[in-house]
Amino acid sequence: MRSWSAPDIAPLPGTGGPLRVHDTATGRIRETAPGPRAGMYVCGITPYDAAHLGHAFTYLTFDLVNRVWRDAGHEVDYVQNTTDIDDPLLERAQATGVDWRDLAHREIDVFRGDMAALRVIPPTSYVGVVESVDLISALAERIRAAGAAYDLDGDLYFSAAEAPKFGEVGGLEHEEMLTLFGERGGDPGRAGKRGPLDWLLWRAERPGEPAWDSPLGRGRPGWHIECSAIALDRLGPGFDLNGGGSDLVFPHHEMGAAETRCVTGGPGAHHHVHVGMVGLDGEKMSKSRGNLVFVSKLREEGVEPAVIRTAMLAHHYRSPWEWTGAELPVARARVERWRAATARGSAPDATPLLSAVRAALAEDLDSPAALAAIDAWAEAALTEGGTDTGAPALARATLDTLLGVRL
Numbered sequence: 222m223r224s225w226s227a228p229d230i231a232p233l234p235g236t237g238g239p240l241r242v243h244d245t246a247t248g249r250i251r252e253t254a255p256g257p258r259a260g261m262y263v264c265g266i267t268p269y270d271a272a273h274l275g276h277a278f279t280y281l282t283f284d285l286v287n288r289v290w291r292d293a294g295h296e297v298d299y300v301q302n303t304t305d306i307d308d309p310l311l312e313r314a315q316a317t318g319v320d321w322r323d324l325a326h327r328e329i330d331v332f333r334g335d336m337a338a339l340r341v342i343p344p345t346s347y348v349g350v351v352e353s354v355d356l357i358s359a360l361a362e363r364i365r366a367a368g369a370a371y372d373l374d375g376d377l378y379f380s381a382a383e384a385p386k387f388g389e390v391g392g393l394e395h396e397e398m399l400t401l402f403g404e405r406g407g408d409p410g411r412a413g414k415r416g417p418l419d420w421l422l423w424r425a426e427r428p429g430e431p432a433w434d435s436p437l438g439r440g441r442p443g444w445h446i447e448c449s450a451i452a453l454d455r456l457g458p459g460f461d462l463n464g465g466g467s468d469l470v471f472p473h474h475e476m477g478a479a480e481t482r483c484v485t486g487g488p489g490a491h492h493h494v495h496v497g498m499v500g501l502d503g504e505k506m507s508k509s510r511g512n513l514v515f516v517s518k519l520r521e522e523g524v525e526p527a528v529i530r531t532a533m534l535a536h537h538y539r540s541p542w543e544w545t546g547a548e549l550p551v552a553r554a555r556v557e558r559w560r561a562a563t564a565r566g567s568a569p570d571a572t573p574l575l576s577a578v579r580a581a582l583a584e585d586l587d588s589p590a591a592l593a594a595i596d597a598w599a600e601a602a603l604t605e606g607g608t609d610t611g612a613p614a615l616a617r618a619t620l621d622t623l624l625g626v627r628l
């Protein structure tokens with residue numbers, strides 16, 4: 222489906238170094254080693270409500286990955302899905318008396334507007350589930366042919382016992398998996414399953430639910446298989462990085478990796494990267510909890526996207542944090558100070574600043590350290606002045622190109 226409009230990206234002198242980033246599967250910060258084309262898959266929204274700040278934090282994180290890779294000279298194949306058919310979408314559509322397709326289209330449009338405003342580089346492939354039903358059912362069919370799936374009253378389940386490296390992404394204990402599976406869209410208690418962690422690949426048609434014809438019968442895809450199918454189709458086996466919020470470590474990315482391993486022998490991605498949850502009032506910000514701060518609402522209230530972006534970049538992507546609203550005036554003051562510093566005719570040499578920002582981001586996307594380097598440069602520019610007439614433009618380009626903050 223249509224992606225969103227791309228921000229223009231100013232060129233920077235020289236190139237950045239390789240990106241090192243935390244990998245959930247090994248628990249370590251490891252160097253990414255893409256070829257000329259880096260491949261990244263990021264789990265997209267389920268479009269039944271507008272994008273909240275938690276979503277935005279996740280997409281900003283992978284936007285940094287994108288920018289750091291590009292700065293290091295790679296082209297980036299960036300694939301993102303959107304879950305435009307799933308239980309929560311159907312439930313919301315029914316509850317509000319809206320056609321599920323209209324609801325999805327409307328919310329995807331708001332999301333596109335938010336992402337473009339935040340200067341998030343768009344995916345090269347933005348892919349809906351509805352348009353991918355054939356390739357998803359084809360993967361389910363391959364899994365069945367491999368002997369890893371079984372039928373339960375017309376539904377097709379992956380048998381977790383047939384996943385030789387189950388646990389390779391999250392490294393969780395069985396009990397913990399069971400709890401999370403129940404909390405996050407799974408059905409550990411369904412009667413007739415061979416094992417409680419077995420998951421749905423294909424759901425046979427139910428009265429009143431949308432369904433598509435497939436070699437598995439009429440029905441619709443389960444959740445995890447949409448992402449393994451789209452990633453395999455667009456990026457092939459063995460791509461560089463798979464990402465999403467930390468709520469997706471289990472079951473979503475574990476089960477997706479098992480599906481991919483079943484048909485390719487490998488887990489799909491070389492790196493599994495997860496973003497800490499943004500909360501409000503001590504709870505994860507989530508559509509089902511309803512404790513949301515919407516990006517679109519902040520924009521309507523006149524909050525500058527550069528300020529929203531700066532407020533988020535003040536947090537390291539792996540730390541969970543709480544949105545209190547107090548971030549906004551702090552970020553606004555910061556942006557104003559950077560503006561004042563870069564509005565001068567001359568300033569201290571910004572070449573060391575560019576190196577410092579590159580180094581901070583290349584070491585596990587340390588955006589707070591990058592912002593601190595900019596603060597220090599701006600402080601020097603405003604208090605001591607400087608004689609480098611190219612420095613203000615270079616500092617602006619550094620912020621724009623590497624951090625996506627256009628002053």
Ligand code: 5CA
Nearest residue numbers: 264265266267275276279304465466498499506
């Ligand atoms: N459509 C699925 C992924 S295939 C999904 O999880 N959709 S979502 O709309 O619930 O979330 C979209 C993305 O935002 C996911 O990567 C999710 O992990 C991330 N996310 C959701 N809530 C938060 C939050 N509070 N903080 C940070 N990231 C979040």
Ligand code: ZN
Nearest residue numbers: 264265448473
């Ligand atoms: Zn996903």
